[in-house]
Each structure stands twice: as structure tokens, then as C-alpha cells.
Amino acid sequence: xxxxxxxxxxxxxxFISEGLQEEGFxxxxxxxxxxxxxxxxxxxxxxxxxxxxxxxPGLSGVEICRAIxxxxxxxxxxxxxxxDTVDDVVFGLGSGANDYLRKxxxxxxxxxxxxxxxxxxxxxxxxxxxxxxxxxVMSHRVTKAGEEIKLTQKEFALLEWLxxxxxxxxxxxxxxxxxxxxxxDRDTGVxxxxxxxxxxxxxxxxxxxxxxxxxxxxxRVNEV
Ligand code: CA
Numbered sequence: 498x499x500x501x502x503x504x505x506x507x508x509x510x511x512f513i514s515e516g517l518q519e520e521g522f523x524x525x526x527x528x529x530x531x532x533x534x535x536x537x538x539x540x541x542x543x544x545x546x547x548x549x550x551x552x553x554p555g556l557s558g559v560e561i562c563r564a565i566x567x568x569x570x571x572x573x574x575x576x577x578x579x580x581d582t583v584d585d586v587v588f589g590l591g592s593g594a595n596d597y598l599r600k601x602x603x604x605x606x607x608x609x610x611x612x613x614x615x616x617x618x619x620x621x622x623x624x625x626x627x628x629x630x631x632x633x634v635m636s637h638r639v640t641k642a643g644e645e646i647k648l649t650q651k652e653f654a655l656l657e658w659l660x661x662x663x664x665x666x667x668x669x670x671x672x673x674x675x676x677x678x679x680x681x682d683r684d685t686g687v688x689x690x691x692x693x694x695x696x697x698x699x700x701x702x703x704x705x706x707x708x709x710x711x712x713x714x715x716x717r718v719n720e721v
Contacts, residue, residue: 498615499523499543503533503561504550504577509600513548513577516604517611530556537565537572544572545618546611551578551589559592566593573614577602625660627707628721630699632660639699646698651676655691656699659708659718668715692716 500517504510505528514524525544527533530553537547547565549558556564562574575596576589589597596610623634629642634657639646648656654676659667669685677687692708700706709717 498545499525500546500548500611501525501527501533501536501544502548503527503530503536503553503558504548505529505553506550513604513607516608520608529554530558530561534561534564537561537570538568546573546575546614548575548577548607548611549594551576551580559589562589562592562594571618573618575607575610575614577607623657625657625663627660627663627718629701630707632656641699648695648698651691652694652698655688656695659716663718664720666711666715666717672715688716 498521500522502510502514502517502524504513504526507528510526510528514526517524525536527536532555533549533553534556537544549561551558553561558576558578562576565572565574573596574594575598576594577598577600578585578589579600580589581599586597595614598607598610623632625632625634631640632638637653639648639653639656655672658672658675669688672688673685692710695708696706707718709719711717
């Protein structure tokens, strides 16, 4: 994971950058707004997250944030700033930042917020997998051992729900609520039919099914 830190106070920049590197991130630091924006716009350095100070020489954090969003870049951005009125927070988030941390902050809090944003950003990709089954929700693609498997809309929606709840039991009633619309007559027998369709397409013959039947309750996809 690669992080860009734009912070003009060298001591703070070093403190954050060293801490993040200890946590296994690679960190690029800019002490000037213009340099920071250039780095953010450089396509050879695709950042997973950007930390922006607000008051900076060259360009302000808000100007950098707007410029990045104007390019439709979805990279998560956190403001680090001493500005702390409600208006400042609203203005900062309104410029396109995902989160906001008031100085001085505990490093552990910064780390926790970074992890949340990175996790959410990865959720946006909606890539799920179990065993040799891979599902890419955004490109609407399912593969088994690299081979594309064609699913109907209902099969796809059911598989997405099961995989997104991996490790947990999907109750029959919640499957009906999530996958079939509210006008459906709630006969949950239809779920078994669709589970069988999915098993026929995705199971490896002779091996345990990718989805376990929890008798009388529902289904569960287990970690492999
Ligand atoms: Ca500053």
C-alpha cells in the first residue's frame, strides 16, 4: 500500500511517515502543496491513500483535494489539520475529502482511520473469492479456476450475497429479502432451486460444495 503525505511541518511529516513505514506502508512525502499535487497527478505513482495538511505553501490542502477530485480520482483522502470548527470540517469534507483528523492526533487513531478507508476502498472493487471461485461485481464477472462462468442475474445476486457474508450464515428469510423483491410471495423453496443452479456451475465434482446447507436455517460459504 502506497501513501502520499503532503505536510509542510517537517517534524510532523517525519513522525507520520516513519510510523506508517513501520506499519509496512510505502510513503512519499511532499512539504509543498504544488509538489504534492504533482505527485498525486503523476500516473506512475498510483496512491492507495493521500494524507493532506490544510495550510501549505504553494497550494492549500483544499485546492489539492479539489484538483484530485476534478480528475475523478477516487483515492481516499484524509485531512490533517489544526482547523477544527464545524464550518472547517464541513468545508474540508465538501471539497471531496473522505475523513478529517484534528491536530494534534494520536498516531494510532490516524492508523485506524487509514485502515478503515483502505478497507472501504477495497470493498468498492467488490472482489470476492472462495477457493478457486472469483467474483468481480463491478465487471460482473465470475470465474472458476480462471474460466469464466455465465450466471443469470438472480444467480449472480445470490452468489454476491453469499460471498459478501462469507463465514456467516445467510438465513433463508434474509436471502429472500435481499435477492427477491418485496412483492415476492416469500416461498423460500426458490432459494434451494437457485443454490442448486450455483452448485452445478461452481462446485468441483467429487468435492464438498462451496456453499454449505445449514439445515432449517439457510446457507453459509465457509473460508477455505
Ligand atoms: Ca501546515
